[in-house]
Amino acid sequence: MSTPAPTRPPRPAVPGVVPATLMVAEREILAQVRTKSFLISTAVLLLGVLAAVIGSSFLSGRTAEATQVAVVAQTADVVEAMPGMEPVMADDADAARELVESEEVAAAVLPDESGENPTGITVVALTDAPQSLVGGLSVAPSVELLDADEGDQTGLRYLVSFAFGAIFMMSAMTFGSTIAQNTVQEKQSRVVEILLSTVPARALLAGKILGNSALALGQTAAIAAVAIIGAVVTGQDELLSALGGPVAWFIVFFLVGFVLLASVFAASASLVSRIEDTGPVLTPVMMLTMTPYFVIVFFNENALVMKIASYVPFSAPVAMPVRLFLGEAAWWEPLAALALLVASCVAVIALGARIYARSLLRFSGRVRLKEALAA
Structure with a gap:
């Protein structure tokens, strides 16, 4: 079989x-x-x-710390509108000057009491005022750029x-x-x-x-x-x-x-x-x-x-x-x-x-x- x-x-x-x-x-x-x-x-x-x-x-400066600036009630809005600035509120002008003297802030922005400054603002610093702060508060002429985006x-x-x-x-x-x-x-x-x-x-x-x-x-x-x-x-x-x-x-x-x-x-x-x-x-x-x-x-x-x-x-x-x-x-x-x-x-x-x-x-x-x- x-x-x-x-x-x-x-x-x-x-x-x-x-x-x-x-x-x-x-x-x-x-x-x-x-x-x-x-x-x-x-x-x-x-x-x-x-x-x-x-x-x-970091190289473009985006990570740089803001500059601390002492302000009072009359100048707080001015500093807040400036890029790179951090306002530190003080009770009065004397308190703002004390913050500058103790080097807790780089400068102080106070109302001009003399009335001679056309901006109506005074910058108080210990030895040297920050140029970015002074430049931001200065009165500059208007600038018109024909090709504003080219440089950036x-x-x-x-x-x-x-x-x-x-x-x-x-x-x-x-x-x-x-x-x-x-x-x-x-x-x-x-x-x-x-x-x-x-x-x-x-x-x-x-x-x-x-x-x-x-x-x-x-x-x-x-x-x-x-x-x-x-x-x-x-x-x-x-x-x-x-x-x-x-x-x-x-x-x-x-x-x-x-x-x-x-x-x-x-x-x-x-x-x-x-x-x-x-x-x-x-x-x-x-x-x-x-x-x-x-x-x-x-x-x-x-x-x-x-x-x-x-x-x-x-x-x-x-x-x-x-x-x-x-x-x-x-x-x-x-x-x-x-x-x-x-x-x-x-x-x-x-x-x-x-x-x-x-x-x-x-x-x-x-x-x-x-x-x-x-x-």
Whole structure:
């Protein structure tokens, strides 16, 4: 009597494109957040941002203590209206002079009893009256500035350009390099053969981009949160309110721009099979990532260059938010630039996916771009 053949367990079903993409994205995220280097570098970056915000506030004099000035009832309103001055109420003029003599206050503002001073106020000090107090009480001619914002915006222009450019460049290079390194390591160890037997090549590429985009966006959001907390603590509310809209646009442009660059990083890395060969294929991508940053920083006062850069897909994530902060862009310009960036991103992803899918299983040295497109 023959024994029946043993039944084999059913083969697991191959996941669809969307579940496979989410599975790869989860793998990419967990692989990064579990490494000490990622956690330490993120913590150092956030501390550096917080230190920069507090340091800029300190250097601009925002954290300087107010000058204490003794006042009486007749002069209290005058000193309260002066920035950087803290009025200390005294019962009368003699009590105010005693506070000055005991060095509890820097000076005293009292009514002029002689009637000879046109301001009707006398400043009493021990050895030297604070110049900021005297200047605030002096009668000065009215001044009309034809370009009042230019002087104040010069420093902010450089600061905002540098901040937006540095965040975008560092995120793109850090996580783009991670995508490239993981792609080459999977080819070099032949792990990609196992991965492609489970998930399609396009799902593998999409999962890598999705996972690293989530990490980059999360890190950028953490930087923004730390910067906001630092600005609130140091009293830079005016700068914070001015940056609200541009920061929101920057996050939107950042996400689309990063996906575009991540596709280029992944496609370029798929052309080689060894870590040692990544230099020639990744150098152009690195230059493509760094060049817009230097253009924005060094040409941020050139309106024509900034306007052109705000429509170039690789520099638009930085140039357009800077122009919005400076009020140099019309209401429709960010919408047009974003539509152009999205269209470019779709085209680059389609081209990158074609290169990626046709190069992953080619292990015989470097694959030329022409070969990958014509395969």
